[in-house]
Amino acid sequence: MPNGEPGDAARRAADVDRAVREARVSTASIEWAADATEPGAAIDIEVDGRRLWSEHLPEPLDGRRVVSWPAPLRPYLRGSGTLRVRASGGPVIAEGRYRFARERRRSLRRLAEAGTVLDKWGKLVPAANQELHDALLDGTERIVGELQAVGFVVAITGGTLLGAVRSGDILERDDDSDLLLYLGEASPTEVSLASYRVERLLIASGHTVIRHSDAHLQIMLQPTAAGISAHVDVFMGFHDRGVYSQPIHVRGDLPVEAILPITGIRLGGREVPSVADPEAWLAACYGPTWRVPDPAFSFETPIATRRRFENWFGTYDFTRHFWEARAARGRRGRRARGRGADVRHILRRTRRGDSVLDVGAGRGAAAAVLAGHRRRVTAIDFATTAVEAAVERSRGRFDVERVNLADGRAVLDLISRQREPEGTSVLLRDVLAYLPEDSRANVFRLIRAVIGERGIAVATFPDRATRRYEHLRPDTWHLPLSWLSAELHRHGLAYTLHRRTLRRTSAGVRRFVHISIHAAESSIESRRSS
Known part of the structure; x- marks a missing residue:
């Protein structure tokens, strides 16, 4: 068919439509000129030749396709390299370079080289093989x-x-x-x-x-x-x-x-x-x-x-993957903060040989300090990565258990093992604000059951909201003291405020409160009269 005929023009238009688009990559999104592909088709996003995640092709917006970075990948937006958008199992749709801040310990390149992918639940996991x-x-x-x-x-x-x-x-x-x-x-x-x-x-x-x-x-x-x-x-x-x-x-x-x-x-x-x-x-x-x-x-x-x-x-693992990833990112050998005011408070109120329960112990920094002062410590967490790190740190000096505070049966089992005649003190370092209300209720049942006459519960947590709040990031949550008071009252408990401090956190500079939790006066009088 001679040049200029309708069929030739249609083929040239099809060739243009199949051409690889130039992708513009920023820390907010990946975008490229839209083609005629129907929205909803499966696409793979590849970094330096390795698939990082898959999703569905979005609707065009002003003639362009825009894919936002999934939240779990945002901390890795460092370094430079090549990014491709590919029709799943098919040709490359768009390609471009990414250039972010200077590469450090975490970067897209290192994530891809490690064979990590974002699964359908939004978790970073090793690619299947x-x-x-x-x-x-x-x-x-x-x-x-x-x-x-x-x-x-x-x-x-x-x-x-x-x-x-x-x-x-x-x-x-x-x-x-x-x-x-x-x-x-x-x-x-x-x-x-x-x-x-x-x-x-x-x-x-x-x-x-x-x-x-x-x-x-x-x-x-x-x-x-x-x-x-x-x-x-x-x-x-x-x-x-x-x-x-x-x-x-x-x-x-x-x-x-x-x-x-x-x-x-x-x-x-x-x-x-x-x-x-x-x-x-x-x-x-x-x-x-x-x-x-x-x-x-x-x-x-x-x-x-x-x-x-x-x-x-029920739902017992709403935030587990967040805390699993956070504990896994902790660097081996790094000196963790183990001697805060809350730990010193516990040490002042307990004696050698006293039982202490470290709830939400993370990698076990506070538990190690308490055990070093001859307290009998049990450290609990529900992130397996944290439990494994705490076991390694303990070297037999303190016990480590995996306990899910959302599971009422698991908490009751813990109570049965932690109740002692002299009482068990409870450390809640950066825990209460990061729990759903139902899980906090289980914690308050635990405290009421184990502290006895001599035990004490000490807690630190942020009590004001942060501008960086994200529903799926529990480290951005907060617990106002008015909410805490109402929740404690339902369990015959009350709190004493000891201090307020500012602390730099992953969610910005935040105000933390340091409190102790104890039986309410009415509950004490009722117990004495009985």
């Missing part, structure tokens, strides 16, 4: 066998079932495996009780278990030879008056016949248990388009379903 997938297959087989041996009905579920149906293998980018424990017709209370039976069984079998809710347990597998950690999620599924529920996302009209009888399916060359109708379950979970791969997929649970599950089964 075959070694990780082999560990998942081994761990899944073991846990399935242990649960089946005591009569539980178990099947693969979630992304693990999706991979088995699509390709007979774990999905390429999956970094965990998912199991369904089907309880038949059951009430929410029966589901909660069953989850604790399962937890006890798994712990007795030598597993480390992290409780996400009363219907979701996470089993940590032993690290591989290369130090890669993996986990298996166990979700309770049940029918309640004909409606199928499987937290965290599935609730609807899925008949028992879609679950039972349990059948077999191939996964990574192994036979694993599956629900009776995998396609019906996948449609209930992922919707009618479940057959179409979507590397940027993330759950959008209907708010009514989310509220129902949270009210039934």
Whole structure:
């Protein structure tokens, strides 16, 4: 066809549309000239040739596409290099250079070189590989066998079932495996009780278990030879008056016949248990388009379903990943702040041999100081990275436990072990403001139960808001003294204010209060009269 003909012009226009756009990269966003690609297509963002995260192509804005940096990546916006936006599994859409502040210990380049990616939950994790997938297959087989041996009905579920149906293998980018424990017709209370039976069984079998809710347990597998950690999620599924529920996302009209009888399916060359109708379950979970791969997929649970599950089964790890990452970033050998006014307060009010409970102990700096003064210290935290660091620091001088303050049963168990005739003192360094109200209530029950006549509870926390507040960053939260007073009153407790100080923090300069918590006078009089 001669030059200038309509068909030639259409081809030239198509070639221009397929051309790689120039990406402009700033600390706020990545943007490039929009092409004709439909919004919603999956894209990968690559840094120096390595995928860092995936998401869906945004709607054009004034002829340009704009992708904002996810919050977990903002602390790493340092250094320089190349950034590409690629259609997932396809060609490069846009490319450009990034030039940020001088590179330091944390940077995009180092993050990419370490093989780290942002997963669908917004967490920075090691990128999946075959070694990780082999560990998942081994761990899944073991846990399935242990649960089946005591009569539980178990099947693969979630992304693990999706991979088995699509390709007979774990999905390429999956970094965990998912199991369904089907309880038949059951009430929410029966589901909660069953989850604790399962937890006890798994712990007795030598597993480390992290409780996400009363219907979701996470089993940590032993690290591989290369130090890669993996986990298996166990979700309770049940029918309640004909409606199928499987937290965290599935609730609807899925008949028992879609679950039972349990059948077999191939996964990574192994036979694993599956629900009776995998396609019906996948449609209930992922919707009618479940057959179409979507590397940027993330759950959008209907708010009514989310509220129902949270009210039934709780949420026990709302901020855990934040604190896990924070404890992991602490440099080995760095001299941590262990001799604050709160620690000195505890030392003045206790004697050698007295019991002290360090709540939210982090990497154990304060616990080490207290133990050095011959106090019998138990340090607790719910971030596994913090617990591991505290164990290393303790060298047997103080006890370290993982306790989730959101889990009322775990707190009651802690109370049973910490109650002593002389009382146990409690240190709450930078803790109370960073807890949800329900978790604080568990802390106040703990204090009321263990301090006795001689013990004391000492706390420091910010009591004023910061302009840097972010809902998903608990280090930006605050606790006004008026709120604290009302919450303490419900537990027969009161506080004494000792001092206010300014401190530079990750959320800016903030005012901290230093208080002690004790039984309210009315409670003391009531106890004496009885």
